[in-house]
Amino acid sequence: MVIYLDNAATSFPKPRTVYQNVTKAMTKFGANPGRGSHSMAIEGAKVIYETRELLAQFFNLGDPMKVIFTFNATDSLNLAIKGLLKSGDHVITTSMEHNSVLRPVMELEKIGVSNTIVSCQTDGKINILDIENAITSNTKLVITTHVSNLTGTIFPIDQIGKICKKHKIHYLVDASQSAGVLDIDMQSSNIDFLAFPGHKGLLGPQGTGALLINSEVEMSQLKEGGTGSESSNLNQPNFYPDKFEAGTPNLPGIAGLNSGLKHIINRGTKSIYSHEKELLDLFVKQLKNINKIQIYGPNDINDRCGVVPINIEGIDSSEVAYLLDTKYNIAVRPGLHCAPLAHKTIGTEKIGAVRFSVGPFNTKTDILAAVKALDEISQGE
Amino acid sequence: MVIYLDNAATSFPKPRTVYQNVTKAMTKFGANPGRGSHSMAIEGAKVIYETRELLAQFFNLGDPMKVIFTFNATDSLNLAIKGLLKSGDHVITTSMEHNSVLRPVMELEKIGVSNTIVSCQTDGKINILDIENAITSNTKLVITTHVSNLTGTIFPIDQIGKICKKHKIHYLVDASQSAGVLDIDMQSSNIDFLAFPGHKGLLGPQGTGALLINSEVEMSQLKEGGTGSESSNLNQPNFYPDKFEAGTPNLPGIAGLNSGLKHIINRGTKSIYSHEKELLDLFVKQLKNINKIQIYGPNDINDRCGVVPINIEGIDSSEVAYLLDTKYNIAVRPGLHCAPLAHKTIGTEKIGAVRFSVGPFNTKTDILAAVKALDEISQGE
Numbered sequence: 154m155v156i157y158l159d160n161a162a163t164s165f166p167k168p169r170t171v172y173q174n175v176t177k178a179m180t181k182f183g184a185n186p187g188r189g190s191h192s193m194a195i196e197g198a199k200v201i202y203e204t205r206e207l208l209a210q211f212f213n214l215g216d217p218m219k220v221i222f223t224f225n226a227t228d229s230l231n232l233a234i235k236g237l238l239k240s241g242d243h244v245i246t247t248s249m250e251h252n253s254v255l256r257p258v259m260e261l262e263k264i265g266v267s268n269t270i271v272s273c274q275t276d277g278k279i280n281i282l283d284i285e286n287a288i289t290s291n292t293k294l295v296i297t298t299h300v301s302n303l304t305g306t307i308f309p310i311d312q313i314g315k316i317c318k319k320h321k322i323h324y325l326v327d328a329s330q331s332a333g334v335l336d337i338d339m340q341s342s343n344i345d346f347l348a349f350p351g352h353k354g355l356l357g358p359q360g361t362g363a364l365l366i367n368s369e370v371e372m373s374q375l376k377e378g379g380t381g382s383e384s385s386n387l388n389q390p391n392f393y394p395d396k397f398e399a400g401t402p403n404l405p406g407i408a409g410l411n412s413g414l415k416h417i418i419n420r421g422t423k424s425i426y427s428h429e430k431e432l433l434d435l436f437v438k439q440l441k442n443i444n445k446i447q448i449y450g451p452n453d454i455n456d457r458c459g460v461v462p463i464n465i466e467g468i469d470s471s472e473v474a475y476l477l478d479t480k481y482n483i484a485v486r487p488g489l490h491c492a493p494l495a496h497k498t499i500g501t502e503k504i505g506a507v508r509f510s511v512g513p514f515n516t517k518t519d520i521l522a523a524v525k526a527l528d529e530i531s532q533g534e
Numbered sequence: 535m536v537i538y539l540d541n542a543a544t545s546f547p548k549p550r551t552v553y554q555n556v557t558k559a560m561t562k563f564g565a566n567p568g569r570g571s572h573s574m575a576i577e578g579a580k581v582i583y584e585t586r587e588l589l590a591q592f593f594n595l596g597d598p599m600k601v602i603f604t605f606n607a608t609d610s611l612n613l614a615i616k617g618l619l620k621s622g623d624h625v626i627t628t629s630m631e632h633n634s635v636l637r638p639v640m641e642l643e644k645i646g647v648s649n650t651i652v653s654c655q656t657d658g659k660i661n662i663l664d665i666e667n668a669i670t671s672n673t674k675l676v677i678t679t680h681v682s683n684l685t686g687t688i689f690p691i692d693q694i695g696k697i698c699k700k701h702k703i704h705y706l707v708d709a710s711q712s713a714g715v716l717d718i719d720m721q722s723s724n725i726d727f728l729a730f731p732g733h734k735g736l737l738g739p740q741g742t743g744a745l746l747i748n749s750e751v752e753m754s755q756l757k758e759g760g761t762g763s764e765s766s767n768l769n770q771p772n773f774y775p776d777k778f779e780a781g782t783p784n785l786p787g788i789a790g791l792n793s794g795l796k797h798i799i800n801r802g803t804k805s806i807y808s809h810e811k812e813l814l815d816l817f818v819k820q821l822k823n824i825n826k827i828q829i830y831g832p833n834d835i836n837d838r839c840g841v842v843p844i845n846i847e848g849i850d851s852s853e854v855a856y857l858l859d860t861k862y863n864i865a866v867r868p869g870l871h872c873a874p875l876a877h878k879t880i881g882t883e884k885i886g887a888v889r890f891s892v893g894p895f896n897t898k899t900d901i902l903a904a905v906k907a908l909d910e911i912s913q914g915e
Contacts, residue, residue, distance in 0.1 A: 155574060162566035163782060165574070172560055175786070179553055179739055184865065185543035188872075190855055191865035193536060193546070224605040224741075227759030227781025235757075252765070253781060256758030259768050350782065358560055360605075360741040360784025375756060376616075377637030378608030379872035384633070385883065387640050387874060400608025400634060401544060401731065403741025403784065405556070474571055484565065484572035491569075491760035493768060502766065 156483045156519045161302055161330055161460050161510030163352050163359060170412040175358055178408035186404055187381040197404050204411040205394070211414060212347055212365055213338040219366040221397040222407060226329045227253040229348035229364035232397060233325050234258065234296070236372040237346075240265035242293040247271045247279055248494040249301045249308075254327055255494065258296070273498050276451045277306030285316050294323045299337070300330035303495040303508070304450035305433075305460030307335070314343030323368060329353060330459055333417050334426050339367045354459075356417060356513070357410030360403045366393070374399070425513045429459060432511045432520050436461055439524040445531045449499045449506060462490075462499075462506035465531045470505045473530055477507075481526040485509050537864045537900045542683055542711055542841050542891030544733045544740060551793040556739055559789035566782055568762040578785050585792040586775070592795060593728055593746055594719040600747040602778040603788060607710045608634040610729035610745035613778060614706050615639065615677070617753040618727075621646035623674040628652045628660055629875040630682045630689075635708055636875065639677070654879050657832045658687030666697050675704045680718070681711035684876040684889070685831035686814075686841030688716070695724030704749060710734060711840055714798050715807050720748045737798060737894070738791030741784045747774070755780070806894045810840060813892045813901050817842055820905040826912045830880045830887060843871075843880075843887035846912045851886045854911055858888075862907040866890050
């Protein structure tokens with residue numbers, strides 16, 4: 154049995170109810186939701202609507218119709234960034250962002266959207282004054298991650314949200330690593346846009362994601378197509394969510410996400426977070442006893458969530474991951490983690506790092522097995 | 535047990551192997567393909583690559599790396615249309631297209647891409663000379679459906695491909711209703727871009743689709759993000775398929791599509807097509823015996839695939855579908871079918887139509903039950 158410590162890439166396993174509901178969506182109401190009036194199509198549409206409601210409640214977004222289902226977090230981020238920013242706008246983001254933020258921001262330079270990328274400290278922490286100081290008269294959007302996918306550093310989204318509100322600037326939070334683990338309240342944290350995948354902390358299947366929009370600002374859609382609404386209109390409908398949801402949705406995926414979400418709501422994010430924190434705390438404390446191991450990210454466990462990247466002196470991260478996989482049956486991710494400026498920030502842009510990331514189903518036994526394996530590998534055994 | 539005659543919206547049921555492989559992808563190799571080097575991630579990446587190869591072979595595309603996985607056919611069509619066309623270009627399409635073609639084409643008018651929408655005949659057939667006559671010096675792309683989602687009319691893609699080749703214009707085929715049923719050879723038919731969903735004739739789950747690119751032309755991607763490749767590059771990689779596939783793919787969906795495709799390859803498209811043609815032939819012949827029923831689309835069964843739209847004189851299409859659903863447990867789609875100009879072409883833009891669409895698992899018994907139900911409904915029973 155594999156010891157899966159790659160939950161930052163996708164969570165595994167999912168709750169059994171997720172697998173069951175995906176299968177149910179395919180076998181029992183496998184029709185096209187919103188494209189027919191028969192019972193199966195209506196049953197599918199109900200599941201999708203219920204999931205919208207659950208997500209809106211979970212993240213305290215007022216209007217469930219402003220939950221936009223997407224393909225993955227990348228799709229959500231592209232929609233928020235490109236749907237909002239126009240030539241002449243300025244956007245602020247940070248050096249800890251994933252390529253799913255950095256690459257769209259770089260692409261927009263071509264159409265005259267300028268950017269400032271605020272540098273973070275070597276443990277991934279941001280000085281929020283640097284964000285405030287980067288604001289100019291044409292700044293329209295601030296984008297930060299909630300939790301770094303490389304270091305696990307938790308960003309102070311509350312404080313950044315306050316700055317954005319004060320300066321009347323929109324705030325987009327990339328919750329790829331936090332949704333389902335840390336509490337997020339879009340209203341009280343002044344988050345205008347929340348982007349996340351369905352298949353990480355929310356425990357749904359791949360092929361799911363969402364963008365939650367807590368703003369009245371005008372947004373462009375990135376694609377047009379059939380919506381099952383205003384069928385005789387040759388232009389994309391101008392209401393939520395149809396404006397942003399063209400074509401057949403991923404019904405089995407959303408049904409699985411529905412079950413993942415219910416699992417989390419039942420267990421409670423506080424319980425999940427404290428479980429994961431306990432595991433990370435144990436991991437870090439044990440690793441400190443091993444020579445040759447360098448641990449990256451914040452020292453205080455309270456500043457970190459889900460993820461611990463490390464290196465063993467003198468051994469390539471790919472080699473470490475290879476040994477963990479083949480000799481110990483432990484799944485982790487080595488190398489560069491699609492966050493090039495974050496690697497520069499922590500000084501691993503050349504060597505990469507071995508990333509361990511926990512999920513709600515990991516146990517202390519998993520952690521101790523990983524520690525033992527790293528101890529042996531570091532001793533060249 | 536429902537009699538499902540809404541296969542043009544999404545096929546139902548799928549082969550059992552599809553459900554099994556979706557579950558296997560979630561439970562056995564539910565990692566993030568291409569984002570880790572451990573065994574589970576590699577197993578997932580293998581399934582995705584094998585599916586690329588299967589699709590490339592199936593549609594005779596030379597290079598499997600030019601199979602781009604998308605969210606649905608709408609996503610594929612948007613990528614082809616917007617990735618290719620720039621300000622000053624002209625595009626030709628037809629009145630039988632779905633909103634997933636018409637709406638992006640209309641949207642592009644805003645950035646100076648002009649269009650000609652060629653009118654079709656009342657049975658949905660096109661005069662290919664009208665396409666040739668619409669070509670201007672700046673025509674860059676011709677887009678046609680392969681099979682109309684409203685009337686089932688089969689388009690002469692071979693002949694249209696020849697015209698496009700002769701005039702050095704790109705040809706995009708929307709195979710949403712034909713992929714998996716009619717043979718498609720991208721090389722011999724001179725198709726540059728083939729767009730289709732995974733969840734209709736190809737029998738995969740929703741949340742899947744692909745764009746196959748048989749051209750060296752420069753294309754823009756519509757979104758950027760993590761690709762698991764060139765991780766330290768702040769710009770989107772410029773090679774296939776990564777350029778067009780940002781973020782985590784829908785692994786369970788693609789695994790299901792893999793099984794759907796294998797099912798079709800085993801059974802053979804010729805066998806599937808002739809089975810479906812036999813059912814439609816029976817349906818149309820039987821309906822002709824019933825008064826008050828108007829049948830739309832081509833008279834010759836050889837000119838039609840998968841779909842028969844009808845109306846019963848004096849009864850709204852929604853009412854007919856409602857009775858079929860509640861009284862006879864037959865699932866169909868009424869009203870407007872996301873193809874507004876196609877409805878105008880056949881004269882049903884005000885009243886819509888009840889669409890019956892068959893799949894590989896329908897039987898003569900299904901068809902005869904539908905005929906009996908329509909007979910009773912038309913007599914007001």
